[in-house]
Amino acid sequence: MKAKFCGVALLALMLCGTGALSYAQGPEGPGGWGHGDQMATLLNLTSAQKEQIKTLRQAQHATMKPLFQQLEQLHVQMLNATANGAFNQSTVQSIANQEAQVMAQLTVQRESLKSQIYNQVLTAQQKATAEQLRQNEITQINERLQNNSQAAPAAPAE
Numbered sequence: 791m792k793a794k795f796c797g798v799a800l801l802a803l804m805l806c807g808t809g810a811l812s813y814a815q816g817p818e819g820p821g822g823w824g825h826g827d828q829m830a831t832l833l834n835l836t837s838a839q840k841e842q843i844k845t846l847r848q849a850q851h852a853t854m855k856p857l858f859q860q861l862e863q864l865h866v867q868m869l870n871a872t873a874n875g876a877f878n879q880s881t882v883q884s885i886a887n888q889e890a891q892v893m894a895q896l897t898v899q900r901e902s903l904k905s906q907i908y909n910q911v912l913t914a915q916q917k918a919t920a921e922q923l924r925q926n927e928i929t930q931i932n933e934r935l936q937n938n939s940q941a942a943p944a945a946p947a948e
Contacts, residue, residue, distance in 0.1 A: 829923075832923065833912065833916045833919055833920060834916065835916070842910070842911045843907055843911055846903060846906050846910070846911075850899060850902070853899055857899070860892045861889065861892050861893070861896070864888050864889045864892065868882070868886075
C-alpha cells in the first residue's frame with residue numbers, strides 16, 4: 791500500500807512539474823494541456839518573452855524527442871508483455887524500471903528548461919509571481935498529503 795501511495799504521489803508531482811513547465815511554454819507545451827495561456831497571463835509575459843521561451847524549447851527539443859520516443863517504445867513493450875492478461879513480474883518490473891529512468895531524464899530536461907526560462911526570460915516581478923505560484927502549489931500538495939494521510943484507514947490489529 792505504501793509503495794502504491796508513493797507511486798501515485800510521484801505521478802502527481804511529475805504532472806505538477808509538467809504543468810509548471812507549461813506555464814511558460816504557451817499552448818503548444820507538452821501534451822497540449824493548455825496551461826500555457828493561463829500561466830502566461832498570470833505572469834504577464836510579453837510577446838518577446840514568449841518568443842524567447844519558444845526558442846529555448848526548440849533548442850531543447852532535440853534532446854527531449856528521443857526520450858519521448860523511448861517512452862513510447864517502452865509503452866508498447868509493456869502492452870505486449872501484458873497482452874491477454876499476461877503478467878510476468880520480472881518483465882513488467884524491468885520495463886517499469888526503464889520507464890522510470892527515461893522519465894527521470896525527462897524531468898531533468900524539463901527542470902533545466904524551467905531554470906533557463908526563470909533566469910533568462912522572466913523579470914524580477916514575474917519571478918516573484920512564479921515563486922508565489924510555486925509556493926501555492928507546494929501548499930496544495932502538502933494539504934492533499936495531509937488529508938490523504940488522515941483519511942487512511944487504521945491498520946487492523948493483529
